[in-house]
Amino acid sequence: MEGWSRGNNVNGSTMLTIDTQTELNVSTYTESIEKLIERLIKLPGIGRRSAERILAYILQAPLEDIKNLSEAITKVKESVRSCRICNNLSEQELCRICQDERRKKDIICIVENPSDVSAIEKAGSFAGVYHVLMGSISPLEGKGPSDLKIEGLLHRIKENNIQEIIIATDADTEGETTALYLAKLIKPTGVKLMRLGIGIPMGSNLEYADSSTLSKALESRRQV
Numbered sequence: 703m704e705g706w707s708r709g710n711n712v713n714g715s716t717m718l719t720i721d722t723q724t725e726l727n728v729s730t731y732t733e734s735i736e737k738l739i740e741r742l743i744k745l746p747g748i749g750r751r752s753a754e755r756i757l758a759y760i761l762q763a764p765l766e767d768i769k770n771l772s773e774a775i776t777k778v779k780e781s782v783r784s785c786r787i788c789n790n791l792s793e794q795e796l797c798r799i800c801q802d803e804r805r806k807k808d809i810i811c812i813v814e815n816p817s818d819v820s821a822i823e824k825a826g827s828f829a830g831v832y833h834v835l836m837g838s839i840s841p842l843e844g845k846g847p848s849d850l851k852i853e854g855l856l857h858r859i860k861e862n863n864i865q866e867i868i869i870a871t872d873a874d875t876e877g878e879t880t881a882l883y884l885a886k887l888i889k890p891t892g893v894k895l896m897r898l899g900i901g902i903p904m905g906s907n908l909e910y911a912d913s914s915t916l917s918k919a920l921e922s923r924r925q926v
């Protein structure tokens with residue numbers, strides 16, 4: 703009997719046990735399910751176990767919900783682009799923040815990713831505008847300054863009479879390396895240059911900091 707082997711139980715009588723090797727090779731899922739799981743596993747932070755949990759949700763949810771989910775994904779992919787000025791996510795040439803007349807256009811907060819903009823906006827204590835670098839300097843991942851959106855930033859500083867720049871990159875090695883690089887680059891322009899203050903734990907990502915921590919870090923920004 704292929705896939706099965708004979709073994710003895712504690713009473714000494716013969717019983718059948720599943721051959722573990724064979725069991726692992728046999729998928730109990732259908733072809734379309736396997737295909738979906740394969741695609742889900744490609745998503746960041748999703749392993750096979752999480753993919754199976756998402757699958758269970760999809761199978762149980764009303765068809766309408768799943769259609770809406772799949773349409774939402776397609777819509778984002780088709781319509782979202784980068785803001786011409788700050789690189790934040792937008793569905794128009796300029797993002798909501800750059801379009802807003804009430805924002806102080808002469809204070810720029812530099813962040814790594816659009817998710818950082820979202821986190822600082824949630825804290826609600828920043829009235830300036832942003833510049834999204836779209837990443838950080840990471841020698842380990844082979845990412846250098848040329849992979850970041852820095853040129854547009856220098857152009858903004860030159861052209862727009864910027865009064866203050868706050869570097870709000872993450873408090874991890876990559877974020878600190880990026881902050882140092884930017885400080886060297888921006889200092890000669892004479893613009894008031896600040897770094898986020900205390901409160902953000904070393905080694906942590908900005909987007910995971912809670913709103914009050916972010917507010918305090920902004921308030922206690924220090925000159926570099």
Ligand SMILES: [Zn+2]
Pocket residue numbers: 785786787788789790796797798799800801
């Ligand atoms: Zn913008």
